[in-house]
Amino acid sequence: MTETKEKIPRQGMPEQAPEERKTNFTEVPLGYSPETAMLEAQRCIQCKKPRCVAGCPVGIDIPGFIKAIEDGDFASSIKILKENNALPAVCGRVCPQEDQCEILCVIGVKEEPVAVGRLERFAADWEMAQKGSDLPEVAPPTGKKVAVVGAGPAGLTVAGDLIVKGHEVTVFEALHKPGGVLVYGIPEFRLPNEIVDYEINNLESLGVKVIPNVVVGRTFTIRELMEEEGFDTVFLGVGAGLPWFMGIPGENLNGVYSANEYLTRANLMRATRFPKYDTPIMRGKRVAVIGGGNVAMDAARTALRMGSESIVVYRRSRNEMPARIEEIHHAEEEGIEFHFLCNPTRILGDDEGSVKAMECIQMELGEPDDSGRRRPVPIKGSEFIMDVDVVIVSVGTGASPLLTQSTPGLELNKWGYVEVDEKTGATSLPGVYAGGDIVRGAATVILAMGDGRLASRAMNAYIMGEELETESEE
Numbered sequence: 001m002t003e004t005k006e007k008i009p010r011q012g013m014p015e016q017a018p019e020e021r022k023t024n025f026t027e028v029p030l031g032y033s034p035e036t037a038m039l040e041a042q043r044c045i046q047c048k049k050p051r052c053v054a055g056c057p058v059g060i061d062i063p064g065f066i067k068a069i070e071d072g073d074f075a076s077s078i079k080i081l082k083e084n085n086a087l088p089a090v091c092g093r094v095c096p097q098e099d100q101c102e103i104l105c106v107i108g109v110k111e112e113p114v115a116v117g118r119l120e121r122f123a124a125d126w127e128m129a130q131k132g133s134d135l136p137e138v139a140p141p142t143g144k145k146v147a148v149v150g151a152g153p154a155g156l157t158v159a160g161d162l163i164v165k166g167h168e169v170t171v172f173e174a175l176h177k178p179g180g181v182l183v184y185g186i187p188e189f190r191l192p193n194e195i196v197d198y199e200i201n202n203l204e205s206l207g208v209k210v211i212p213n214v215v216v217g218r219t220f221t222i223r224e225l226m227e228e229e230g231f232d233t234v235f236l237g238v239g240a241g242l243p244w245f246m247g248i249p250g251e252n253l254n255g256v257y258s259a260n261e262y263l264t265r266a267n268l269m270r271a272t273r274f275p276k277y278d279t280p281i282m283r284g285k286r287v288a289v290i291g292g293g294n295v296a297m298d299a300a301r302t303a304l305r306m307g308s309e310s311i312v313v314y315r316r317s318r319n320e321m322p323a324r325i326e327e328i329h330h331a332e333e334e335g336i337e338f339h340f341l342c343n344p345t346r347i348l349g350d351d352e353g354s355v356k357a358m359e360c361i362q363m364e365l366g367e368p369d370d371s372g373r374r375r376p377v378p379i380k381g382s383e384f385i386m387d388v389d390v391v392i393v394s395v396g397t398g399a400s401p402l403l404t405q406s407t408p409g410l411e412l413n414k415w416g417y418v419e420v421d422e423k424t425g426a427t428s429l430p431g432v433y434a435g436g437d438i439v440r441g442a443a444t445v446i447l448a449m450g451d452g453r454l455a456s457r458a459m460n461a462y463i464m465g466e467e468l469e470t471e472s473e474e
Contacts, residue, residue: 057450092121152180250347
């Protein structure tokens, strides 16, 4: 039986052709059909000790939901998924399964691993197509109040976990729409907004209150939430939204964006549909994106869809790029130009203070640095001028001080991220917990959700006066 399953090739997913998709913002992969999903599910050999589960930050029963798909029982499949994952349609699209669950798949030793992420997406999409979902049972009210600061993946996970425990849960979101990085940072061609809206609507159907346009740290402080508004516990899931720049001359010119601002304007504020939506964004002839991560790929592919020639400038080689292989592949297919071993040294402006070009220097790889990747070293005398009129900087983000500076006693590390107990997510303040990028720095959606799952269990124990039990999923 095992040999037969191993001989079934990994099933590809149909997607828009490059020439078609680079002119629109609709989703690139089109999803599995039921027949294809069931065939792919047959490849899973149902290990007695599944290593894939250990690689999942939220501990999904991966063999269980895949077996249900193989049997054609799609309702059971999504039910199993939702036992540990409040956002399966999101995770099936944007989580790096290739570095987490799939990399541990036994089938992957000899063949390509089982397509866990594609099957997760299939189950979630099947549920959405039924025009309704089975909501989990909510426990009787406990009288306890939970505040969640930030409606991103970590905060939404906490909200989903604690509402079913019978607690009153309120999510405060600084922007006008919940979703966090899921809506402002990830383009619709990777994660359609309707997917995020669907997941959030499910949480609201359970009783979660979502209040937008509230900047905790300004509108309320953490102390005020607990002492004046009566919340028994607070979760901080505000992300790491403070953009980093390179510190080179010319970064103050018109036409220089952080990737955060560029993608927020394009994704959340609909700048791609200006002037119907009154959020302008510069549509350059040649747009240079600095960086090699997923955010850089998102920015470059967005610029391309807005009619620009799109260029990625990365100081290491292709092999060192931290972006998902799939995202790099899609960008290359769409005709985005890559300049590897290349680093900007200054941005040049015209007489009106706008970008007209960028000076770069060629690099070579030296010895490995702390990240394990070979350190890029400038080659003297190799400077050259690149003609561009928009520059998007995507070299990382840090922790915004808005919340932390208004919260005395909240311990931070040397980078400004919140210090937490790694087993519970507890901060230095009693009753206050944190997770996601405000703790880790910029990371993945599923890791943020894992932090939320960890914290929600500890928060429940805290407000109910119970001892926190240790479970194997931790």
